[in-house]
Amino acid sequence: MMLHTNTNIYDVIISNIQKFKNIPDEERLEISFDTSDFKDEIKKLERKVLLYKEKISTGNQNKSAQYMQALNDIFHQVNSSLASVDLSNLISIMDTIKSCNSKFNIIEILDKLAETKNNIVIIGANGSGKSSFVSSLLNSSISNMIVIPAQKSLFYFPDASNNTLYKTSIKDVENYQRKDFISFSKGDMQGYTLRQEYLENFPVLVTALTNDYIQHGMKIAEQDKDALPKDKITFNKLRQIWGILLPHIDLKIDSTSRTIYPVVDGNQYNINSLSDGEKCIFYYIGNILLAPSNSYIIVDEPETFLNPSIYNKLWDLLSKYREDCQFIFCSHTVDFITSRINSTLVWSKKFSFPNNWDIEYVPHNTSLPTSILAELLGSRKRVLFCEGDDKNSIDFKIYSSIFLENYTIIPAGGHTKVIQYVKAFNELNSLHNNKAVGIIDGDLLTNEIIHKYKEENIFTLPFNEIEILLFSEEVMESYLKDVLGQITADEKIQKFKAEFYKSIKRNKEKIIVAKIKKIIDSKLENYRIQNTNSLEELTNEYKNLNTLVNVHEEYTNISSEIDKYLEENRYKELLNLCNLKEEVSKGLANKLLDSNYVEKAVYKISSNKTLNKFLKESYFNEILIQN
Structure with missing residues (x-):
């Protein structure tokens, strides 16, 4: 029953809260109880109950079915907890109220996520609380929520004693779907035995699908009026999706061993012979198909074990197949994130222990x-x-x-x-x-x-292109002297510079024209037509655009500048003017300095702290100041 049809639950909860507020301060003081903390927690809970009562009555009906069911679950959990608490035990009351407030923290997150009915991709840096967020959602005991963790055990082993082999059902799958294996896999939870809880998920899924198939097959054979059509049986749905993704591998049921086995080219194999990626596909399909109607399906690292060509197609198919559900993916993988069409990005900005998240829509x-x-x-x-x-x-x-x-x-x-x-x-x-x-x-x-x-x-950059930085005297000397020694390095640098000057002289016209073009581009980029009162004015101003730059004067000035630099061997200034990247970096460098000089010089910059520091301070100091 949806919450907006059961408004009496608010009054019951508020009534129970009022009982706690009426407990005399003397009783709290007798056990050294923190009265202010107690009152704050009660006020917080009361405020949240009234807030969500108001939201429901003023339009939350437009929220998704997933959200409404979750809100319904939380209110009934809170009502049950408050109604059953021992009023004579103040410590118990305090713990119960804090627990109820934590549940509403989850609803606050879901309320924000409910602003969209699209599937959601949660992104964020390591440590931003994505996995903790997923674990907390799961621990809220919301009935229409399943979580598929990133870490999975994908090894199939049959029940050795056959005690449960024929009894394993879809209900067993639903039970493990609601367990917090994310916290467990990180060692944050105690009490789970590895074999019974973590390792058994995959075998339980395989056996449950097999038993479900056999049971429905028997109903069909017996012409039972409640028999499902063959294409509605879960294993057949799984097999259909599997066939789209992996058409070279068929899946069959072994009714005796109550297991599923792959068939390739007519040969039968054990299900464990599938690759981790193939078993992961099976695991994802099976769990998604068995999720309750109108569920939140939360998938941590949905690309685990899979290559992009498969996981994009897989999640496209599953999202379409379960359009009644809202998927919430937690991922670091850019390719997966960008592939989610019609999905909404949510950034997990910050996590504060134990259950406070700062999230924002992107x-x-x-x-x-x-x-x-x-x-x-x-x-x-x-x-x-x-x-x-x-x-x-x-x-x-x-x-x-x-x-x-x-x-x-x-x-x-x-x-x-x-x-x-x-x-x-x-x-x-x-x-x-x-x-x-x-x-x-x-x-x-x-x-x-x-x-x-x-x-x-x-x-x-002070250079026309970044590659020219590699031909600064500091970079050339730092690389060559370590490889060849100072004397040979100096000789090679001098030969390189001599040929560089010749190259500048040969290409002088090209450099000047390119420089003038940039001057013209700059003027035109910033120029706006002023006279628009008549066609004649507009025409005249347009004709006068060629007066923005005196091309011949600019040519003469730049030519004189280059001649002066060449005459005085001013290497640095000519390097700044040089637009001959290909000729210098691939021609002169490989011939006169070293083969593959550019790659080697880049490595030298990254590995030589002294050179790195010099380049930062000489050419990029303004950027460092900005940081």
């Missing part, structure tokens, strides 16, 4: 990809977005070598994505209470643009 209307949000929420470091398509990019490798102690590094793609992601992440500051900065290639940007980006927490 906005879905942000320009940050879900994969990045899933990785960053809960990060205890500042965030640094850099260029580079993925974590194999040279940008990521170099920035990780330099900043891994200070920042969580995320490659965003091109510079526009870096700018976009920094802005989007910082706009979510009220959610994560963290900060992001970005770093982009110098790319011949003007000082005006560089200053503008800095105001938006975007920092610009």
Whole structure:
């Protein structure tokens, strides 16, 4: 019976609470009882009962069936606990009230989760309380809630004495589905025997499915009016889903041994011959199919033992098959998190022992990809977005070598994505209470643009591209002298610099044109048409756009600057202007410094603390100050 049809239960609970409030202070003082704590707990419980009574009467009817059933269970548990407590035992009363308040803590969480009827994926850093959250839900004794733990025993062994072989039923599966094996697997609970409680789950599932199949098969054979259609028998449902995922393996029933066995190419095998992943699929399908109607199905680490191609398809199928249930997944795996279509992300921000959680919905209307949000929420470091398509990019490798102690590094793609992601992440500051900065290639940007980006927490390399950092004299010398000795290292560096100057001279025109293009881009990016009173005004202003930059003057100035640097052998300044990444990093470097020089130099930065510190202070000090 749903709670909103049984409003009298509130009055009964409030009446019992009033009895506790009427206990004279003298009785509490006689046993050195903390009166203020007692009163606070009573007020807290009364406040929560009235709150949820109000919620039910003003629209909670629109909440999910799962939530309403859970709320119903909690109220009846609280009512039963308060009605049976010994009024002469103040310690017992206090423990009961605290227990009831803890139950309402669970309802507060479920009430927040009930804001969506989608399936939910809970994400969060290690230690944020995801597993504790799941355990507490299970220990609340809510009847329509099952938990599938991450750690599972997937070994089948028959009942040696056959005492329970023919008696094992679906009810036995439902019983273990409500036990807290998450706490048990972490050693947090006593009293469970490993064999009877933890190891038997898989055998119980196999045997229960077998017995259920045989019982329904007999009813069909006897033409019993209550017989289920074959496609409604749980094992046949399991077999159908299994066949979609693993069509090369069939499953059969052994009615004598009361077990299930796989068949491959006509050959029969023991169920233990299945791989851990295959047994895990069987375990998931069986448990999900046997969950009560309108249940919360909580799955801790749903990708355990499985590869992405299988677990995404598996949970898509099971979610569709059990649309009457609400799935709550707890996961660290970005691929799984991003694959959950029509699911809502919830961030477990913080856990305070024993049962207080701070959870927040993750906005879905942000320009940050879900994969990045899933990785960053809960990060205890500042965030640094850099260029580079993925974590194999040279940008990521170099920035990780330099900043891994200070920042969580995320490659965003091109510079526009870096700018976009920094802005989007910082706009979510009220959610994560963290900060992001970005770093982009110098790319011949003007000082005006560089200053503008800095105001938006975007920092610009002094080099056109990050690879050029590897050809600073400090990096070349640090790597080469350890490999070849100081004298040979100096010789190689001088030869490299000589060829570098020649390369700059050969490509001078290319460098100048690229620089002028950036100047024009910058002007156009910031220019806005002013005269719009008439077509003539608009046309004239448009014609005058070519006066924004004096191309010939810029050409002359940049050309003179490069000539001066070449004449004075000003290597550092020319390095900052260089946009010849391919020619320098793959041509000159491998020929004149060392084969695969770039990869070796990156490793040198990560392994040499002195060099690392020098580069941070020389080129990235502003970013370090931000942190």
